[in-house]
Amino acid sequence: MNEITLSVEPKGATLLRGAPLVIRAEATGKVPDKLSLAVWPENREVMKMNMESEGKGKFMFRMDSAQFSFQYQAYHGSTSSPVL
Numbered sequence: 001m002n003e004i005t006l007s008v009e010p011k012g013a014t015l016l017r018g019a020p021l022v023i024r025a026e027a028t029g030k031v032p033d034k035l036s037l038a039v040w041p042e043n044r045e046v047m048k049m050n051m052e053s054e055g056k057g058k059f060m061f062r063m064d065s066a067q068f069s070f071q072y073q074a075y076h077g078s079t080s081s082p083v084l
Helices: none
Strands: 005-008 020-029 036-041 049-050 052-055 056-061 070-075
Touching: 005 070, 020 070
Parallel strands: none
Antiparallel strands: 005 020, 020 056, 036 049, 036 070, 052 056
């Protein structure tokens, strides 16, 4: 199987400004070694970060202090999760 499917959590989280957030992604199918995260802060340019592998197709990114509203998406090559 050469296809990759990506999903991310949390879906629709509401946080207090300054609260920490952990974004988790799961890859199924042909699991990549690396996964990236695109974050679209409200009224700002996209930020791209590497996610940390937790093994077995699971990845995470820890945001120590969320300061603004944003949407995010995990991606690898041309495969991406839904934008949340």
